[in-house]
Amino acid sequence: MEIMREITVTVNVNGIPVRAAVSPQESLLDFLRYRAGATDVKCGCNKGDCGTCTVILEDRAVKSCLVLAAQADNRRVWTVRGLEKDPLMQALQESFATHGAVQCGFCTPGMLLTAKNFLEHNPKPDRAEIKEAIAGNLCRCTGYKKIVDAIAAVAASRTGDRA
Amino acid sequence: MELNVIGKGLPKVDAWAKVKGKTVYADDFSLPGMLYAKVLRSKYPAARILSIDTSRAKQLPGVHAVLTAKDVPNNNLRAKFGQSTDVGAQFEGLYRVLAEEKVRFLGEPVALVAAESLQIAEEALDLIEVTYEPLPGVFDPVEALKPGAYPVGENESNVVSRFKIRKGDIDAGFAAADVIVENTYHVPFVDHAYLEPESGVAWLDEDGVINIRVSTQVIEHFRTVAEVLGLPQNRVRVIGTWLGGGFGGKEDITVESFLALLVWKTGRPVKLTYTREESLLAHSKRHPFLMKYKTGATKDGRIIALEAELIADAGAYTYLTPWVLLYATVNAAGPYDIPNVKVDSVAVLTNNPFTSANRGFGAIQPNVAYESQVDELARVLGMDPLTIRQKNCLRQGASLATGFTFDRYVALPEVAEKAWQALGPAKESQDKRIRIGRGLAIGMMSYGRLTFLHDSSRSYVKLELDGSAVIRCGVPDLGGGQAQALCQIVAEELGIPIEKIKIYISDTALTPLAGTTTATRQLYMSGNATLKAAREIKERLLTKASTMLNVRKAYLKIENEKIVSLVEPGNFVSLKDVIAQCSSEGIELFCEAQFNAPFTDIPASELITGQTHPDFTFGAYAVEVAVDLETGVVEVQKVVACYDVGKALNVLNVEGQLEGGAIYCLGYALMEELVVDQGRLKTPSFSEYLIPTAADVPDVETILVESGSGLGPYGAKGVGEPACNSIAPAILNAIRDAVGVRITSLPATPEKIVFAMQKKQ
DSSP states (O other): OOOOOOEEEEEEETTEEEEEEEOTTOBHHHIIIIISOOTTSOOSSSSSSSOTTEEEETTEEEEGGGSBGGGGTTOEEEOGGGGTTOHHHHHHHHHHHHTTOOSSOSSHHHHHHHHHHHHHHOSSOOHHHHHHHTTTSOOSSSOSHHHHHHHHHHHHHHHTOOO | OOOSSTBOOOOOTTHHHHHTTOOOOGGGOOOTTOEEEEEEEOSOSSEEEEEEEOHHHHHSTTEEEEEOGGGOSSOEEEOOOSOOSOOOGGGOOEEESSOBSEEOSTTOEEEEEEESSHHHHHHHHHHOEEEEEEOOOOOOHHHHHSTTOOOSSSSSOSEEEEEEEEESOHHHHHHHOSEEEEEEEEEOOBOOOOSSOSEEEEEEOTTSOEEEEEOOSOGGGHHHHHHHHTOOGGGEEEEEOOOSOOTTTTTSOOSHHHHHHHHHHHOSOEEEEOOHHHHHHHSOBBOOEEEEEEEEEOTTSOEEEEEEEEEEEEETSOTTHHHHHHHHHHHTTOSBOOSEEEEEEEEEEOSSOOBOOOTTTTTHHHHHHHHHHHHHHHHHHTOOHHHHHHHHBOOTTOBOTTSOBOOSOOOHHHHHHHHHHTTOSOOOOSSTTEEEEEEEEEEEEEESOOGGGOOEEEEEEEEOTTSOEEEEEBOOOOSSSHHHHHHHHHHHHHTOOGGGEEEEEOBTTTSOBOOOSOTTOHHHHHHHHHHHHHHHHHHHHHHHHHHHHTOOGGGEEEETTEEEESSOTTOEEEHHHHHHHHHHTTOOOEEEEEEEOOOOOOOOSSBOOSOOSSEEEEEEEEEEEEEETTTOOEEEEEEEEEEEOSOOSBHHHHHHHHHHHHHHHHHHHHTOOOOEETTEESOOSTTTSOOOOGGGOOOEEEEEEOOSOSSSGGGOOOOTTGGGTTHHHHHHHHHHHHHSOOOOBSSOOHHHHHHHHHHHO
16 A cells, blocks of 8 residues: 555635645644744644644634644634634633733633633633633643633623623 | 822733734744754763764755754853853853763753754754763762762762851750751752743844844843854844743743854754753753751740751752752741741752753742741641741841841731731531641742842833834843833833833844843833833923923923923923924933842852842732542642732733742642653653643632832832742641641642551551
8 A cells, every 4th residue: 555645635724725735644733833824823732732722623622733734624724813803702802911811922822712612612601611611721821810800701791791 | 109000900012912813932933944953862861972973964865954062162151141240150050052071961952953844854863873871870969969979060069059047046046945846848840831832043144143033031142152152242133032931941041052053054044943842851940959947936936946958959050050049048047037047058960950940949949848847836836827927027127047137118927917818717628528728828039130140221212203102121021011011111101101102122132131031120120220211201301391381390290191280280281292392402302221230249158148139029828728538639729819019010910920920839839740760751741741720720819018118110029930939838738737747748749648648647
């Protein structure tokens, strides 16, 4: 059997199809950073522990270092930069900035994407549920409190409750 | 003074780009024709390099350079850390760019490769043939101290440095004590675990200057890079990026010299980013300490004698070890007024990973010990944790054991009480398997560098003709709001909205050097430099407006982009008009100012006396834990941090430092340990080296005391590192309260707690 050295994949990144010949082992993370120019997707560990490379694949938040580029062939991927006009993302971005949820900012893109995806599936979470939801996204600076505050405030404003 | 901008919890100027994914971190930057670098690292913790054959690697297509120690113009260096003062051999130590002759730790850089792709660079590493003669090595600092121990270096002693403090008569002190508590404590290697690994891109510009764009806390390392290459210092430029976290781990040089060497050799731009595994293996760690403590008190609860022996593991190279050990020595007796004190400390080389700065910098290791000791004394004496601390802690007018006297407000009794009371009424566990316990700990830590370093910072402020302002300040921003604070100061002083201020940071060619973002010094140092510059410009504006309005300067104020008469509020002139007038008359609308910290002499001997730091920040942590009697699992249910921050320039950022500092060292208390066995790392990735997740932590409650007594702008104190103090011993004290066992070695894992409970039965 012939071993495939290269395969051609097309990934729709933030609404734009990106086509490239890649090795079958290439991760979606590398594809996004090196081929699609999506440097807002960060690499903190490259083995699924830190969550900085989180993206939305179709409708699910995934760690892009654990997904092969080939698995995203003909599928849609969203990163923070592609969601500039998304109302929920805008609300989260504003909330993160005004609640002091951003320190170094390296975890922030992944954290925002996890939060957005979570709130879409769980519009009225309590604090414990928010903490569970973001437990796969490490943050070393904030101690998480202000991140949870920021997400809770967005959830409350969307459901009409007060934060 | 009425303040309009200072104190507000404004979003940081850098937050907007960060939430939009637009911040260009070190690894996000690339240049045309860029090569990728990799580092070949030693496979042994102790070995002699017999030969290195790079010929096969060099022949691999796509490889542009393979460098070893013999290619480095100056490979052996004395470590400098941005200070412009020559502090002498006692406070500097050898380190090497690349291993030469003797390898000292596993992961030590041996060779560098630059190639057209990362894959090729990795392949080239495999083709470099290094012949090692493994040597026995020494991995325990106590063993390394013994006569005849394996020498980590070539000829020099394994002892890096020794310090001591003497106050009163220690023997008489213990003789007069009614109760004495003795314990030995151990704290482990831990990692900074910033989420952004070490990274940079460098290139040679058209004038032959090496430019290095790098994630660093110290842009002043351009001087070290120049020394490595034998170039004039003005031929190396460091551009600091917004950091993806630092915590002291990007204080030592990381990729800078490697990049510069490869750029110099190839003439091409080069990128080098460490993998997480490389970062864990081969960058600096927090010093493990072995700490023998003996503390004596009278039966009415007065602590009258403290003796401490500290042994620090310096790892394979000196780096900042002497300074860390000095901090530990000064902090060893804690924030207590004790008449008889004897402290002896020593730092020792081993073949373990090298240790250097880590948020807390030698102050937090003894804090674990002295606060455990005070808690045990309280138990023997039947006192409550708050009373014993309030009875013995430092107050204004009291002195450290070094003789340094606090002439400013010392908030310790106040912060201890506020933190302890905020825990609220105690509650019993409903579950028979779970025991609830509470703990208190207080602490102090300096802000600003060691005073014998003669620290200074410079900042430049300029008004534009349209009324906007520019700040240029060489301050690296780690995410703690270092740049934001300077913007708020200028907005306050010049009466302009923060949106109209643009700050340029961290560039040795274009921003005045502001010193390191370390030692909790930037608000204090660059804040004061920026305040000085802004006030100079303000003075010029008010002088001009005084003429324009025909109102005496003392009756004018500057706010909302106007200069207004205090006596006739309708009488004002717009800032823009004053600027236009100044500009047409040639009055300078810019100012570069320098702020100098207090200067002291370099310690002449091992005995440390007098002033070592500009000032200290005082704080307290109170915690409540629930301990599972069967599994030993600790759940931290409540954390209260109370700190005298002097003045909170930005409430959100100050709270953020306290909340983040608390969780950083909650990990130290309960989870984090870099396991190093015979020099080999057993926790090579984030799958084994666990740091707290959102699901592991409670919401930290913060209480800010604003005494206005700090040396920073508006009376602010530094909080970044002090925030880490005291939470670990507070947790240990709460575990003791819950289940009756004293855990004396970090982290307090379920195993240690279960074994201790079994032993007690």
